[in-house]
Amino acid sequence: MQATEADIKETVKDYILSEFLPGESPDALDDSTLLITSGVLDSIATVKIVSFLEEKYGIELEAHELSPEYLNTLSDIARLVTARIAPK
Amino acid sequence: MASTVSPAVKRHQIGSPASTGGLPAAETAGPAKGTLSRLLRDSVERHPDRISVEDPTSGAAITYRELGERTGELRDALERHGINAGDRVGVCAPKSVATVTAIFGILEARAAYVPVDAGAPPQRNAGIFEDCSVRMMVVAKSLVDDLRTAAPEYRLDTLQELRDDLLLVRGMENESVAPLPAATAAQEGPSPTDLAYILYTSGSTGKPKGVIHTHASALSFVDWCSGVFEPTELDRFSSHAPFHFDLSILDLYVPIKHGATLVLIGEEVGKQPLRLASLIAEQRITVWYSTPSILRLLADFGRLARYDHSSLRLVLFAGEVFPVKHLRTLKAFWPRPRYFNLYGPTETNVCTFLEVPAEIPDSQTAPFPIGWTCMNDRTRVVDEHDQDVACGEEGELCVSGGTVMQGYWNLPERTEHAFLRDSAGLGWYRTGDVVRESDDGCYDYIGRRDRMVKRRGYRVELAEIEAALYRHPSIAAAAVTASPDEDSGVRLDAFVVCSIGTRCSVIEMKQFCAENLPMYMVPDRFIFREAFPETSTGKIDYQQLKGSSLT
Numbered sequence: 001m002q003a004t005e006a007d008i009k010e011t012v013k014d015y016i017l018s019e020f021l022p023g024e025s026p027d028a029l030d031d032s033t034l035l036i037t038s039g040v041l042d043s044i045a046t047v048k049i050v051s052f053l054e055e056k057y058g059i060e061l062e063a064h065e066l067s068p069e070y071l072n073t074l075s076d077i078a079r080l081v082t083a084r085i086a087p088k
Numbered sequence: 089m090a091s092t093v094s095p096a097v098k099r100h101q102i103g104s105p106a107s108t109g110g111l112p113a114a115e116t117a118g119p120a121k122g123t124l125s126r127l128l129r130d131s132v133e134r135h136p137d138r139i140s141v142e143d144p145t146s147g148a149a150i151t152y153r154e155l156g157e158r159t160g161e162l163r164d165a166l167e168r169h170g171i172n173a174g175d176r177v178g179v180c181a182p183k184s185v186a187t188v189t190a191i192f193g194i195l196e197a198r199a200a201y202v203p204v205d206a207g208a209p210p211q212r213n214a215g216i217f218e219d220c221s222v223r224m225m226v227v228a229k230s231l232v233d234d235l236r237t238a239a240p241e242y243r244l245d246t247l248q249e250l251r252d253d254l255l256l257v258r259g260m261e262n263e264s265v266a267p268l269p270a271a272t273a274a275q276e277g278p279s280p281t282d283l284a285y286i287l288y289t290s291g292s293t294g295k296p297k298g299v300i301h302t303h304a305s306a307l308s309f310v311d312w313c314s315g316v317f318e319p320t321e322l323d324r325f326s327s328h329a330p331f332h333f334d335l336s337i338l339d340l341y342v343p344i345k346h347g348a349t350l351v352l353i354g355e356e357v358g359k360q361p362l363r364l365a366s367l368i369a370e371q372r373i374t375v376w377y378s379t380p381s382i383l384r385l386l387a388d389f390g391r392l393a394r395y396d397h398s399s400l401r402l403v404l405f406a407g408e409v410f411p412v413k414h415l416r417t418l419k420a421f422w423p424r425p426r427y428f429n430l431y432g433p434t435e436t437n438v439c440t441f442l443e444v445p446a447e448i449p450d451s452q453t454a455p456f457p458i459g460w461t462c463m464n465d466r467t468r469v470v471d472e473h474d475q476d477v478a479c480g481e482e483g484e485l486c487v488s489g490g491t492v493m494q495g496y497w498n499l500p501e502r503t504e505h506a507f508l509r510d511s512a513g514l515g516w517y518r519t520g521d522v523v524r525e526s527d528d529g530c531y532d533y534i535g536r537r538d539r540m541v542k543r544r545g546y547r548v549e550l551a552e553i554e555a556a557l558y559r560h561p562s563i564a565a566a567a568v569t570a571s572p573d574e575d576s577g578v579r580l581d582a583f584v585v586c587s588i589g590t591r592c593s594v595i596e597m598k599q600f601c602a603e604n605l606p607m608y609m610v611p612d613r614f615i616f617r618e619a620f621p622e623t624s625t626g627k628i629d630y631q632q633l634k635g636s637s638l639t
Contacts, residue, residue, distance in 0.1 A: 022613055024594035033595060039602020039610055040595050043359035044381075044576060047389050063362040 002085060003057070008078040015052055016074075020045050031075045036068040046071060053077070059084040123278045123303040125159075125195040127310070127345040132156035135321055135347035141185050143352040144371055148185045148252075152347065155189060158251065162193025165256060169247045171223060173198035174283060178217045178225035178259065180204050180235065183330065183352050186252035190226040191331065191340065195303075199223070200283035202298070203331040206231055207355060208606045210238035212296070214260065216288045218242075220298050220497050222259040229253045280304040286497050287334055289434050289547045290609070292539065294555025298497030299434045301337075308464045308490030309437035310341045315463065316428075316441070317375065317402060321347035324371060324399070328353045328364075328378040333546070334434040335406060338377055358382070365390035365397075372399040376425075379545030380410035381577060383418055392421040406430035406438065407545025408577060409455045409533065416448050431458035431533070434547070435506070435517050437491035439465045440531055457532045458523065465489030468516065469525055474508055482534055485523045486516035493517070541570040543578050546608045550580075553611065556604045557582060560597075562590035565620055568611060569634045582611035583633050585619060592616065 003011070009031060017024055020041060035041045041049070050066055053059065059081065065071075070080045131140070136153040143149070150158070166177065177194045179201050181187045194201040202220055204213040206228065214235060217225060224247065227235060232255055236244050239260060248256040278284075284303045288296040313319070325343040327350050329335035343350045351371045357363045364386055368376065383405055386392060403418075403425045410429065419427070427444035442459025461467045468476055469483035477483040486508050492515075495503035507515035522534040539550045550568040557566035565585040573579035582601075586592050594614045601610040621632040 020612075021594045021598075023615060028593040028595050038599045039607060040598045042607050042610065044385065046359075047361060047385060051389055063360065063366065066360050066362065067356070 003081075005075075005078040005082050008057075008081050009074045011056065012049070012053070012077050012081075013074055016041070016049070019048070029074070032073050034072055035074075036072045049077070053081055057081055057085055121280060121304075122307055123195070123280055123282070124284055124306055124310075124341055125192060125277055125303075127307075127341060128152075128156060128159065128192050129277075131344055131347045138321055138347055139349045140344065141188050141350045141352065142371070143183075143185050143354075144367055145352070145354050145357060146184065150185055155192070158189045159192040159196055162190055162250065163196040165248055165250070166193060166197040166199065166224065169224060169256065171197050171199050173278070175199045175223040176202050176220045176259075176283075176286065178202045178204065178213075178222040178227070179331065180206055180213055180217075180231055181226060181228035181254055182206050183327070183354050184252060185352070186250065186254050187226075187331065188340070188350070188352070190250070190254060194226070195284060196277060198278040198282055200285055200300075202286045202288075203336075204288070205330060205332050205606055209604055210234040212604070212606070214239040216296055216298070217260045218262050219288075219295075220286055221262040223261060224259045225257045226250065227255050227257050229255055232257060278303055280307070283494070287332060287434050290540070290549040290552045292549040292551045294552050296552075297499060297502065299334075300494040300497055301437075302494055305437065305491055305493060306337055306341065309337060309462075310345055312438070312462050312464050312491070313338055313342045314345065317342070317404075319343065319346040319348055319375065323348035323374045323401075325350050325375045326353060326368070326371075326373045326377060327351060328358050328376075328382060329545075330355060334437070335377060335379070335545070337437065338404070343375075361385045361388070361390035365392055365395050368397055368400070369395040374399050375402045375404070376400060377404040377406070379407040380405050380414070381408065381544040383410070384414045387414060387418040387421060397422055398424065400425040403427045404430055406432070408542040411577070412448060412452055412455055415444065415456075419444075419448065429456050429459060431531075432487075432491070433517075433519050433521075435493045436465065436487045436489075436519070438462060439467065439487045439489070439491060442530070455533075457526075457530050459531065460529055461531075462491070464491055467531070469523060469531075470508065479525050479527050482522050482524050484537055485519045485521050485531065487519060488514055488516045541578050541580075543570075543580065544608050546606070548580070548609050553580070553582065553601070553605060553609050556601060556609075557584065557597075559604065560592075560600050562586050562592050564588075565628075567620060567628050567630060567633055569630055571634065573612075576612070579613070580609075580611040581613045581615060581634075583615050583617055583620065585617050 050061055071077055132152045137151050139149050140152045140155040141150055177199045191201050202222055204216055242260045245258045246255050247258055250256055280303045282303055284301055284306050286298040286300050288298050291297040319342055325348055327339040429442045430438040431440045432438040439462050440459045442456055466488045468486050470486055471477050471483050508518055520537045523531045524534055525531055541548050553568045554566045557563050563584055564587045567583045569581050571579050597614045621629040623629045
């Protein structure tokens with residue numbers, strides 16, 4: 001069964017909390033929390049998230065997609081991944 | 089082998105890789121002659137039609153002739169607005185052909201350039217410009233409003249619009265700064281002893297400090313590079329480091345000296361391994377120079393196997409330890425180039441170096457040494473009483489010679505403390521790095537004497553992060569520790585005690601730090617505590633904090 005946007009958000013949220021924000025309350029990270037432009041995640045964290053998404057969902061993101069425009073919030077990330085795994 | 093003679097002062101010695109480095113004969117003692125801007129003038133004459141600077145992001149590329157002409161235009165503009173020899177000119181702009189032109193124009197006008205991180209908080213940049221009392225600034229149009237907001241007490245009027253969305257802006261002259269010793273009489277172009285640039289590094293007092301280099305000290309390093317790396321006009325150098333970072337000195341001046349091409353890599357592309365990997369292939373880079381952090385990202389995430397990187401002949405790295413496991417991974421992708429580990433704080437330029445052997449034994453886990461002393465410098469290792477230690481014993485590495493800075497901007501006491509004075513009055517810069525020398529003159533890096541760490545190649549004073557945290561209204565106490573980390577090299581943990589009745593979130597803390605500090609200084613983890621453990625003398629017990637786990 002294909003992951004829904006909500007599933008993806010939850011998975012990515014868990015990953016970000018455990019990997020980059022240990023100790024943070026899950027309530028503090030919502031779908032629209034700015035992750036990159038606000039400095040919550042740095043460039044290395046961004047690269048790691050992309051690698052996680054590619055592995056988890058069996059997709060390959062393009063170089064131009066690895067920018068804040070596509071990855072700045074949980075919603076952005078879920079949208080990008082959904083578009084990639086959608087049947088063509 | 090006991091070192092009975094023990095020459096405390098090491099120079100390039102037997103056992104050092106002179107044979108592999110192609111070093112020039114001993115012609116290098118004494119200060120370098122010439123100037124950085126002279127390098128450009130000579131290349132304009134020799135290679136007028138070759139490409140000097142190329143910016144793949146914008147597609148811009150200019151020849152040496154054009155770079156020479158535009159540099160002259162900029163010098164004229166600065167002079168028209170009253171620049172004098174010895175003045176400082178701030179540079180706050182993303183990397184571009186125009187920014188490179190501005191740097192050479194400033195040098196031609198006999199002024200010193202003060203580059204800052206265009207992505208850093210504007211307050212921090214304004215503080216730096218004020219500290220060294222810049223007379224003018226070259227600022228990107230898109231950044232000038234932020235700077236004006238950050239420094240409302242100055243009239244940052246636009247003096248002139250420059251090429252490519254750069255502005256020449258009135259500076260932040262600060263009357264508390266004493267003028268420099270009077271410059272020599274008017275002449276064409278700078279002289280070797282003129283200030284060339286000031287690079288600001290993290291300061292333990294919470295305020296960045298400015299490292300001053302003259303044309304001669306920079307050139308001494310550039311000349312050493314010529315001898316060891318043997319560049320030609322056919323080389324294509326990567327310019328990965330931003331201009332406020334000392335790695336940029338090699339990037340900027342070595343290719344210009346040899347009529348080679350400088351390929352600019354902007355901040356955004358520079359952080360993205362996939363784009364970097366394709367850029368290296370498309371631009372046929374021959375000499376790569378960056379921190380190990382970036383090379384690790386490339387090896388791990390750059391899909392290097394897909395690209396043709398056969399143009400690379402040299403891979404240079406500096407700024408931090410390169411874990412051997414990751415260096416091995418990189419070499420598996422790129423077996424052909426020669427690899428050099430370059431060592432030296434901003435204060436000394438590169439002062440020791442080591443060529444990585446073609447084969448790294450599988451059994452090796454320890455990082456490579458920082459290597460042998462460069463030709464133009466001398467080094468010694470001293471104990472806490474400033475006495476030279478014997479080979480094999482640990483001590484602080486001190487450096488003297490052509491590549492060493494003049495001092496810290498407007499901080500005479502700190503400058504005095506930064507140097508060990510020998511009986512002959514010669515100054516030896518105390519690196520703060522603890523090293524051990526082997527019998528053949530090779531230095532192993534052991535660690536630091538103080539609370540400074542290297543993160544992604546940048547110096548980070550933990551106290552500067554603490555000072556920033558204390559500015560947060562909800563923070564009652566802050567302590568930052570650094571621990572080695574398999575993944576990122578160094579992990580920064582911020583221990584925080586919140587004021588009574590307040591609750592802080594990790595996300596809020598990270599955002600606050602990102603607003604007040606450069607990204608490389610934002611702690612990885614925040615750990616909230618009710619109170620800090622104290623030592624018997626009532627100080628924060630960092631060791632105990634470090635040992636306490638994240639709950």
